[in-house]
Amino acid sequence: MTSSHTQRRGLAAKSAARTTQNETLTAAGRAGFIARGVVYALIGALAIQIALGSGGESADRQGxxxxxAAQPFGKVMLWAMVVGFGCMALWRASRAILDRGPQRKAASRVLDGGRAVFYASVCWATATYAAGGGQGSSGNSQSKDWTASVLELPYGQVLVGAGGCLLIGxxxxxxxxxxxxxxxxxxxTGSMSQxxxxxxxxxxxxxxxxxxxxxxxxxxxxxVAAIRFDPDEAKGVDATLRSFTxxxxxxWLLVAVAIGLILFGVFSFASARWRRL
Structure with missing residues (x-):
C-alpha cells in the first residue's frame, strides 16, 4: 500500500468523523430548541391563566x-426535556470551543460559553425535578434567597445592583x-416559502x-432590591409576570406578554427546523 493511498484513507476517515460530529451536534441543537420551546409555550399559557384569574401553577420553569409532569407519560416527557436541555448545553459549548472560524468573534464564543453554562444548570434543575417529584422552592423564593446571600457579601449591594443592570441590559x-x-x-430563510x-x-x-x-x-x-437593600424586592419569572397585572x-398587559412568550415558544420550534446549526 502506497504512502499516498494511506494518506487518502486517513483524510477520508477524518472527514467522515468530522461529518458525524457535525451531524451529532446539529441534532443536539435542534433537540435543545424543542425543549426550550416547550417551556416558553407552557409559561405563556400559565401566565394567561393567571391573567384570567384561573392560574394554579407558577408561571415559570417550575410551573x-x-x-x-401532570400529563400522561409525564415522567418520560420530563426526562426527554432533560436530554433536550443537555443537548442545548452541548451544542452551545461546542460553538464556544470548536467553532473558531474567521467570522466568529471572541465575544460570540464567550456568549455561547455562558449560554452553555446556563442550559447545563437548566438541565440539572430539570433532572432534579424529574427525579425528586418536583419538590423544592419556587423560582421566586430562589431569587430572594440568592439576592439575600449576595447582599451579605462585601460590596454585595454593588454586586446585586450590577446583576440587575446586566439583566436589564x-x-x-x-x-x-x-x-x-x-x-x-x-x-x-432560503428554504422557506414567502x-x-x-x-x-x-x-x-x-x-x-x-x-x-x-x-x-x-x-x-x-x-430595586439592591437600592433598598431588601431581598424581598427581587422577583422570579412568576412574580415578575404577575407584576404586570x-x-x-x-x-391585559400580562395577556399580551404571555401571548408573546407563547409565540417565542413556537419560534423555538421553528428554530429547531430552520436554524443554521
Missing part, C-alpha cells in the same frame, strides 16, 4: 415542568435584536420582544 438587547429581525440571519418566512418573522419579533421585556422587568426588581393596563 411548566409541573404541567408536563440583556433584556433590552434581546428586545431590540428581535425588533430589528436580527434572528433572520441565523435561519435558513408565507412561512412572514409567519416565522412575526413569531420571532413578537416572541423576542416579549422575552426581552420579561428579562428587563426582572432586572429592574433586582436593581398591577400596571394601569391591568391583566
Amino acid at each position: 411548566a415542568l409541573a404541567q408536563v 440583556i433584556g433590552g438587547v434581546l428586545a431590540v435584536r428581535a425588533a430589528m429581525r436580527r434572528f433572520l440571519k441565523q435561519l435558513d 408565507r412561512t418566512k412572514q409567519v416565522v418573522t412575526g413569531l420571532g419579533v413578537g416572541g423576542g420582544v416579549s422575552r426581552g421585556v420579561v428579562f428587563a422587568a426582572a432586572g429592574i426588581f433586582i436593581l 398591577q400596571t394601569p393596563m391591568g391583566p
Whole structure:
C-alpha cells in the first residue's frame, strides 16, 4: 500500500468523523430548541391563566415542568426535556470551543460559553425535578434567597445592583435584536416559502420582544432590591409576570406578554427546523 493511498484513507476517515460530529451536534441543537420551546409555550399559557384569574401553577420553569409532569407519560416527557436541555448545553459549548472560524468573534464564543453554562444548570434543575417529584422552592423564593446571600457579601449591594443592570441590559438587547429581525440571519430563510418566512418573522419579533421585556422587568426588581437593600424586592419569572397585572393596563398587559412568550415558544420550534446549526 502506497504512502499516498494511506494518506487518502486517513483524510477520508477524518472527514467522515468530522461529518458525524457535525451531524451529532446539529441534532443536539435542534433537540435543545424543542425543549426550550416547550417551556416558553407552557409559561405563556400559565401566565394567561393567571391573567384570567384561573392560574394554579407558577408561571415559570417550575410551573411548566409541573404541567408536563401532570400529563400522561409525564415522567418520560420530563426526562426527554432533560436530554433536550443537555443537548442545548452541548451544542452551545461546542460553538464556544470548536467553532473558531474567521467570522466568529471572541465575544460570540464567550456568549455561547455562558449560554452553555446556563442550559447545563437548566438541565440539572430539570433532572432534579424529574427525579425528586418536583419538590423544592419556587423560582421566586430562589431569587430572594440568592439576592439575600449576595447582599451579605462585601460590596454585595454593588454586586446585586450590577446583576440587575446586566439583566436589564440583556433584556433590552434581546428586545431590540428581535425588533430589528436580527434572528433572520441565523435561519435558513432560503428554504422557506414567502408565507412561512412572514409567519416565522412575526413569531420571532413578537416572541423576542416579549422575552426581552420579561428579562428587563426582572432586572429592574433586582436593581430595586439592591437600592433598598431588601431581598424581598427581587422577583422570579412568576412574580415578575404577575407584576404586570398591577400596571394601569391591568391583566391585559400580562395577556399580551404571555401571548408573546407563547409565540417565542413556537419560534423555538421553528428554530429547531430552520436554524443554521
